[in-house]
Amino acid sequence: MTTTRSHQQGDLLSPRIPFDDLETRFLRWAELKASKGTPLSDGSLRVYRAYWYKFCRFVYGNSRAVTDVDASLVSAFLESVYQRGETLKPRAAATKRRYLQLLSELYATFPNGEMKTNPALEVLDAERRSGVEIKDPPAVALTESEEAMLRLALSEAPESTDWKDIRNWAIVVAVLATGLRPSEIVGLEMGHVQKVKAPTGTGYELHVGDPGDARVVPIAAWAMPAFSLWMRVRTEMRISGEAFFPATRDGKPMSAQTLYFVVSRELTAFGKKHRGASVLRATFAARQLAARKGAQVVQEWMGLKTEPALDRYRKLASRRTVPD
Numbered sequence: 001m002t003t004t005r006s007h008q009q010g011d012l013l014s015p016r017i018p019f020d021d022l023e024t025r026f027l028r029w030a031e032l033k034a035s036k037g038t039p040l041s042d043g044s045l046r047v048y049r050a051y052w053y054k055f056c057r058f059v060y061g062n063s064r065a066v067t068d069v070d071a072s073l074v075s076a077f078l079e080s081v082y083q084r085g086e087t088l089k090p091r092a093a094a095t096k097r098r099y100l101q102l103l104s105e106l107y108a109t110f111p112n113g114e115m116k117t118n119p120a121l122e123v124l125d126a127e128r129r130s131g132v133e134i135k136d137p138p139a140v141a142l143t144e145s146e147e148a149m150l151r152l153a154l155s156e157a158p159e160s161t162d163w164k165d166i167r168n169w170a171i172v173v174a175v176l177a178t179g180l181r182p183s184e185i186v187g188l189e190m191g192h193v194q195k196v197k198a199p200t201g202t203g204y205e206l207h208v209g210d211p212g213d214a215r216v217v218p219i220a221a222w223a224m225p226a227f228s229l230w231m232r233v234r235t236e237m238r239i240s241g242e243a244f245f246p247a248t249r250d251g252k253p254m255s256a257q258t259l260y261f262v263v264s265r266e267l268t269a270f271g272k273k274h275r276g277a278s279v280l281r282a283t284f285a286a287r288q289l290a291a292r293k294g295a296q297v298v299q300e301w302m303g304l305k306t307e308p309a310l311d312r313y314r315k316l317a318s319r320r321t322v323p324d
Contacts, residue, residue: 041209177222
């Protein structure tokens with residue numbers, strides 16, 4: 001098969017590996033999930049594609065093909081990511097489970113006759129038989145007092161002439177005020193920010209989500225100054241491109257890693273080390289639920305497919321006593 005490089009594979013794999021075949025297998029799995037009523041967001045597709053190619057790199061690095069994988073190779077891959085005998089923290093354990101679930105589902109879509117058994121499913125079944133239960137990590141959010149302190153710190157723009165400092169300040173405000181996913185903040189474009197009439201004049205709202213599943217997310221009044229100032233600075237600096245929060249002046253989109261470090265620097269001051277935008281998203285959810293916003297409304301704002309997805313935030317909301 002002719003091999004080609006694409007932006008999706010980057011330098012993950014050597015030229016001898018059938019890029020087109022690997023991508024076809026991945027898309028077949030994604031399309032099957034969509035046909036069964038569980039479509040994935042663009043952000044989730046990027047994450048799972050990265051998972052898949054990381055596994056493929058390991059397989060071909062061991063002189064094997066994806067159709068020549070057994071349970072021992074899957075286990076060896078997991079041990080290369082998570083050290084043997086290591087007691088995994090909840091988040092790492094959940095990532096390991098997602099890896100196994102993804103691989104087992106992908107191998108289940110391989111054409112009949114290509115595989116004698118599903119190697120990832122064998123490993124997954126073995127872990128289940130061992131009695132090891134891997135749960136999603138509990139959501140982590142700022143307490144009411146921590147959020148109040150952060151909001152106070154964010155109430156004024158940084159005294160800086162560096163446009164990136166203004167951008168970073170606006171990013172933290174945006175996540176805390178809207179509850180957008182990290183992938184949605186990274187992918188936010190100028191056209192997603194729409195002007196609306198507000199009691200104090202012109203306001204903004206966000207139009208985000210995948211095509212055919214778009215949603216409108218309001219922006220709290222306290223966050224409007226940050227959006228307004230950032231948009232003015234962005235114009236004055238003549239920043240190119242459509243990315244609302246670009247990485248560079250020529251409009252290069254921000255990476256998820258950069259977003260993580262931007263938010264992490266703010267959260268470290270509150271003892272939330274090694275935490276990213278998900279903490280602010282969870283804080284948004286807890287605040288809205290504590291304020292007795294309807295579950296369906298909060299679910300829509302956050303882009304959650306089902307109401308049970310709010311359950312991991314309800315305990316956080318129950319600890320709050322002062323509505324927003």
